[in-house]
Amino acid sequence: MVSQLLDKYQLTAKKQLGQNFLTDANTLQKIVAAAELDSSDLVVEIGAGIGTLTNSLAERAGLVVTVETDRSLAPLLEEVLTGHANVRIIYGDILKLDPLILIEETHLKPKVVANLPYYITTPILFHLLESGIDWRLLVFLVQKEVAQRMVSPPGNKIYGALSVMIQHYCHAEIIGIVPPTVFLPRPKVDSAIVRLIPRKRETNPQTERLFSLLVRTSFAYRRKNLFNSLRRIFSDLGGEKRVEEAFQVLGINPKQRGETLSPEEFYALASYLAKN
Ligand code: SAH
Numbered sequence: 075m076v077s078q079l080l081d082k083y084q085l086t087a088k089k090q091l092g093q094n095f096l097t098d099a100n101t102l103q104k105i106v107a108a109a110e111l112d113s114s115d116l117v118v119e120i121g122a123g124i125g126t127l128t129n130s131l132a133e134r135a136g137l138v139v140t141v142e143t144d145r146s147l148a149p150l151l152e153e154v155l156t157g158h159a160n161v162r163i164i165y166g167d168i169l170k171l172d173p174l175i176l177i178e179e180t181h182l183k184p185k186v187v188a189n190l191p192y193y194i195t196t197p198i199l200f201h202l203l204e205s206g207i208d209w210r211l212l213v214f215l216v217q218k219e220v221a222q223r224m225v226s227p228p229g230n231k232i233y234g235a236l237s238v239m240i241q242h243y244c245h246a247e248i249i250g251i252v253p254p255t256v257f258l259p260r261p262k263v264d265s266a267i268v269r270l271i272p273r274k275r276e277t278n279p280q281t282e283r284l285f286s287l288l289v290r291t292s293f294a295y296r297r298k299n300l301f302n303s304l305r306r307i308f309s310d311l312g313g314e315k316r317v318e319e320a321f322q323v324l325g326i327n328p329k330q331r332g333e334t335l336s337p338e339e340f341y342a343l344a345s346y347l348a349k350n
Contacts, residue, residue, distance in 0.1 A: 075097070076095050076097045076124065076126070076258045077258060079124055079150065079154070080124070080150075082150075083149060083150045085146065085147070085150065087258070087259050088144065089259075090193075091143065091144055091191060092121070092190070092191025092192050092193045092194070093123060093144070093191070093259075094189075094192075094257040094258070094259060094260070094261050095123050095124055095126060095257060095258050096123075096126050096127060096189055096215075096256060096257060097126075097256060097257060097258050098255075098256035100256075101215075101250075101252055101256045101267075102126065102127060102130050103130070104249070104250055104267060105127065105130075105187065105189070105213055105215060105267055106127075106130045106131060106134065106187070108213045108249055108267060108269050109131075109185055109187045109211060109213045110211065111131065111134035111135045111185070112134065112135075112136075113134075113135070113136040114136055114182060114183055115134075115135045115136055115137075115182060115183050115184075115185050115210075116135065116136060116137045116138075116139065116177055116179055116182035116183065116184050116185070117131050117135045117137070117138045117139070117185050117186070117187050118139050118140075118141070118173065118176050118177065118184065118185070118186045118187075118188075119131060119138060119139070119140040119141070119186075119187055119188050120140075120141055120168050120186070120188040120190060120191075120198060121140075121141070121142060121143075121168075121188060121189060121190065121191050122140040122141070122142040122147070122151055122163060123142070123147070123189070124147065124150055124151070124154060125150070125151050125154035125155050127187065127188075127189055128140050128151075128154075128155060128161060129154065129155065129158070131187055132155070132158040132160055132161050133158075135160070135185075136160065136179075136182050137160050137161075137162070137179055137182055138158075138160060138161045138162070139161075139162045139164065139176045139177070140161065140162070140163055140164070141164045141165075141166060141168045141171065141176065142163060142164070142165055143165070143166060143167045143168070145165050148163075148165065151163055164176065168198060168201065169194065169197055169198065169201055172205070173201065173202055173205040173207055174205060174206075174207065177207060183210045184207055184208065184209055184210060185209060185210050185211045185212065185213075186202060186209055186211075186212040186213070186214075187212075187213045187214075188213075188214055188215070189214075189215040190214055190215065190216055192216065192217050192220075192261065195214075195216050195217070195220055196220070196236055199214075199224075199236070199239075199240065200239065203239065203240070203243045203244070204282075204286070206277075208272070209270075209272050210272070211269065211270070211271055211272075212244070212269070212270040212272075213267065213268070213269050213270075214267070214268050214270070215252065215265055215266070215267055215268075216265065216266060216268060217261075217263050217264075217265055217266070218251060218263060218264040218265055218266045219232075219263065220236070220266075221248050221265075221266035221267075221268045222248070222266075223236050223237055224236060224237060224240045224241075224246050224268055225237070225240075225241075225246045225247065225248055225268070228333065228334055228335060228336050229333065229334050230333075233333050234293050234296075234333070235289050235290055235292075235293040237337075238289045238293075238335075238337045238340055239286070239289060239337075240270065241337045242273075242285070242337040242340070242341060243270075243272055243273065244270035244271055244272050244273060245270070245271045245273060246268060246269070246270050246271075247268070247269055248266050248267070248268055249267050249268070249269050250266065250267040251264055251265070251266050252264065252265040252266060252267060253265075278345070278348065280348045281341075281344050281345045281348040282344075284344040284347055284348050285340060285341055285344035285345075287307060288304065288307070288340055288343060288344050288347075289332075289340055291303055291304060291306065291307055292304065292332030292335070292340075293332055293333070295332075296331070296332065296333065297331075298331070299328065299329045299330060299331055300321075300326070300328055300329075300330055300331065300332055300335065301317065301318070301321065301328035301329070303332065304317050305317060308347075316347060316350055317347070319350070320343055320346045320347055320350070321343075323346060324339070324342050324343060324346060326339060326343065
């Protein structure tokens with residue numbers, strides 16, 4: 075079915091765009107079910123591809139706004155999606171769009187559902203989560219190894235900036251493992267369905283920015299202890315003392331490595347330093 079459709083439009087999947095199209099109804103159904111959709115939802119999809127997931131989403135959601143960077147898919151997509159009046163296709167690179175423009179129908183609840191292009195998974199996740207949009211739920215199909223990093227607890231080899239950022243913004247869980255056989259063409263690795271439920275939290279833009287900087291810096295110098303990686307940020311401001319003080323007040327050992335700090339501890343550090 076997928077290959078016939080591609081043939082009909084004389085298209086081949088573009089590897090460099092991460093085009094691995096879903097071919098399995100069962101997997102499709104699991105992804106859609108995880109999003110718990112009804113007509114009050116606006117779903118943002120990244121990567122319409124040949125419209126397989128888009129179609130299933132449109133059957134349940136109030137509105138689907140799907141972003142696709144590959145314009146050569148347009149004739150195919152328009153045909154596949156003609157039956158649905160509640161689908162808008164936006165041709166462009168998601169990383170160059172402000173996600174806010176995708177959710178103009180503000181009376182609907184914004185959610186994200188996507189089989190992500192694997193070569194830019196992390197930038198897309200950061201882009202969506204740092205957009206300031208009050209997403210109700212996000213469901214992604216990503217590489218299994220990335221999903222495991224997203225949900226990893228501290229003190230683990232795979233715990234990193236992605237784990238901290240995801241878990242700071244959301245409650246994250248893996249709800250299913252998906253083998254390469256459900257895609258055309260088949261990727262080399264297993265995939266996983268991940269569901270993110272954003273946490274309710276007060277937001278202070280200055281703390282958020284500092285948090286992001288602290289997290290990225292701590293893991294950029296993974297083998298250094300926290301104090302030695304973070305002093306780089308504050309040395310310009312003559313603020314090494316403040317970092318020392320923050321560690322002391324918060325009861326964090328400056329000799330420990332960033333990979334042992336929980337998302338809550340990173341945030342506490344950021345909010346202390348933002349205030350002082
Ligand atoms: N949802 C479809 C396709 C998934 S493949 C399915 O499940 O079958 C990932 C899709 O993301 C591809 O169609 C690819 O062209 C698209 N894509 C890749 N980079 C993108 C970007 N920067 N912005 C938007 N879409 C992108």
